[in-house]
Amino acid sequence: MTYEQIFLFTLLGFVFAFLVWGRIRYDLVAFAALVIAVIGGVIPAEHAFEGFGHEAVIIIALVLIVSRAMMNAGAVELVARFVISAGRSLSTHIGIMSVVGAAMSAIINNVAALVMLMSLDIEAAEKAKRPVSRSLMPLSFATILGGMITLIGTPPNIVIAQFRDRALGEPFSMFDFSPVGLVCAFVGIAFVTTIGWRLIPESATRATVGEGGDTGLFVAEAGVSEKSKSIGKTPSDLFPLADEHDITILGLVRNGKRLRGFAAGEEIRKSDHIVLEGDPKSIEAFIGAADLDTPGTEDHGGLRGKSxxxxxxxxxxxxxxxxxxxxxxxxxxxxxxxxxxxxxxxxxxxxxxxxxxxxxxxxxxxxxxxxxxxxxxxxxxxxxxxxxxxxVIQRSKALFAIGIFAAAVATAVAGFVPLAVALAAVVGIYALFNIVSAREVYEAVEWPVIVLLASLIPLGLALETSGGTQLIAEAILSLTGALPAWAILTLLMIVTMTLSDFLNNVATALVAAPVGLSIAQSLNVSPDPFLMGVAVAASCAFLTPIGHKNNTIIMGPGGYRFGDYWRMGLPLEILIIAVAVPAILIFWPL
The missing domain is CATH 3.30.70.1450 (Regulator of K+ conductance, C-terminal domain)
Incomplete structure (x- = not known):
């Protein structure tokens, strides 16, 4: 091996060891490795920071901002009414939440989709008086599966698409991932809905909903506007909606005076104020659901209204x-x-x-x-x-936000502008109409992920140009002997999936993509099935809470232990390999 190969293999070995150890932030580990590689002479100084301008990095940052905007605009509330029901069986609830989570993950970042739906899942568990741990893990896995359906659903897809552009001259498009992603998502969701949740150990169900929650309740008022759908109803008519949002209606204010008692039978009129008691999020959600106004926000309303x-x-x-x-x-x-x-x-x-x-x-x-x-x-x-x-959710802007995003995606798919430019235009429009504030634009971006990706891109490129990935590919081929190409593809996916369970999925994709390309070139077959296999395997991290951020997010609220994940995750990973390989070979022939 050459000096460059030895240096890079040693450096990446330390990087992976520190990432698995987890005591030092992964972005600091990656950035330190980049600096060491420059000092060691394996990466030219003038190319050290090219990763920060890489299109994959830009797209991931923009997708995170778009996801925040969708949350601000209340996109989740458009589907919430079909999701929350304490009367459904657990399997039915998990099935509905999983489908919704997967669908949302396909169009926004899968981490954002989980964050948006997790509170609804916890609320449903509270109403049904069951442990939330039974449904949170299936929801997390479903959002991971849904992210594989489109280019922007998960970072590994973006990394693989941009790698293909650099290596073969053309990237994967928005929906190139859809055929294989849909097959995996369908089979995976069917599994977590019918069998998977039953494999969660009883110890994990010790978590109870609402433990440690804040019991402080606020008394607030909400105004009745001229076009409110609550006009003509009585407070008692709103009791079911109030119960759904954990709100107590205390009374009615008319002409500046509080009516006697709870005014439960009094007809609500324009300019009345309804007195509410609840926690802040519940109050805000009820005001939106009942089509009420918050006093004093008139100057901030409208499409250009402030966040x-x-x-x-x-x-x-x-x-x-x-x-x-x-x-x-x-x-x-x-x-x-x-x-x-x-x-x-x-x-x-x-x-x-x-x-x-x-x-x-x-x-x-x-x-x-x-x-x-x-x-x-x-x-x-x-x-x-x-x-x-x-x-505060800006519900009046929900359809506008969705429409702008859909138009941008259609424009990119039609080839009129690159995806990064289309998403940048969406972010600009969202900022112009105050769907995201200037502060939120920066807060929405997960800068540690950006630094990780931008630091590892030059390292991955150096490993490839030094011939290191070719050495890995030759080692895999020597171990597989005369096995057919589909078997080697399966082995590559198993190795990639295992790495992704313990490493960041972006780091896994960056290392495995050039290896897959080298294997395909050595076998003299199409590289697309191998790149698609890496994309699927890098996304499917179900064995540990550290393999994917979604699994980390649910660990506390679900009361899970480190060893709880593999019980449902291991059979799911085996199932994904079993269905993904044939699907890849059908839609992306060798």
Whole structure:
């Protein structure tokens, strides 16, 4: 072996060891390896940072921003009404959630799809009084499977597509992954729905829904606009919807006065205000579901309306708010922020929220654009709780956001503009119409993943140009002897899938893709089945909580242990290999 090959194999060996060890952040490990490779002379200094401008890196960052925008626009609420039902059997619930999760993962990043649906799954488990661990792992696996359906669903697909462009002169297109991805997703979802969830060990079901949750409830008001669908109904008519969102309707305000009792039988009129009690997220969700308005947000409405945030803040003894009301402070007029609700040790009160005298120890719920809320909190002297900030869903923009994204994808698929340019235009439009704020554009990007990918791209290229990947390919071929090409493809997928269970799937794809290409060239067959096999295998990390971020996300809420994953993950990985290889050979012949 040459000096470059020895250096790179040794360096990558240390990189993989540190990634499996997990004590040092993976982005720092990858970036340090890049610097060492430059110092060692195996990567030219002028090419060291080309990975940061690589199209795959740009596309992944843009997809993450688009995913945040879809969350802000309330895309998940368009399907939520068909998902949440405590009366369904567990298998039916898992099947519906898995299909929805897979479908969403195909059009947005699969991590974002899981985050959007996880709260719904937890809510459904709470209503059905069953352990959430039974359904969270199937949901995570389904979103991973759904990500394989399109180019933008999962980072390995983007990496493989761009590698093919560099190696063969043309990338995989948006839906080239769909035939094989759909087969894998269909079979995988059928498995987790009927058999898989039953394999989760009983110890994992120890997790109970709502443990450690915040029991602090806020009293808030919601206005009835001229076109609200709640007009003509009574508060009692809204009780089922309120129960669904864990909200208590406390009464009705008309002409500035609170009506007697709960006003359960009083017909709701235009300009009334409904008094609610619940946690901030539940209040916000109920206001949207009941087609109500939040007082004071008129200036922020419309398609160009600003992105709003709900922030909980504690009122200390020396705060400007103490002993005063929101009306006294003219909070909305002076600061452009609304006092939406107040929590006072679980107590209820009959005063209107904006006329309530604030006391030390109260927790207030402030609504407004992020920058204004921060300024208002400082001016009021209250202490915002960083972990208690909630983005207000802009439901009126949901169809607009979906339409813009669909048009951009269609434009890219038709070949009018590259995918990266189309997604960049979508992000620009979303920012222009305040579906994502400038702050959220940067917050949505998972910078550690970007640094990891951008650092490993030059390392992978150096391994390929030095002949290192060819050596790996020759080693695999020597071990397989006279086996047919399909058997070698199966072995490559098994090795790739095993690596992905312990390494980042992007890192796995970057290393395995050139090996697959070298094997195909040595066998004198089409490289596409091998590249497609690497894409499938790198995405399917079901054995451990560290192989895929979705598995990591559910570990705490589901109460899972490290060893719980392989019980359902191992048979699923075997099943995916069994169906993926024939599907690849049918749709991408050797």
């Amino acid at each position: 709003l945030t709900l922030v909980e803040a504690i009122v200390p003894d020396n705060a400007r708010m103490v002993g005063r009301t929101a009306m006294d402070l003219r909070l909305l007029y002076r600061r452009g922020v609304t006092l939406l609700g107040v929590s006072r040790q679980g107590r209820r009160f009959r005063e209107r929220v904006r006329k309530l005298t604030i006391k030390p120890g109260d927790v207030v719920l402030l609504l407004g654009p992020q920058s204004r809320v921060n300024d208002a909190a400082e001016w009021l002297g209250v202490l915002p709780l960083a972990e208690k900030s909630h983005t």
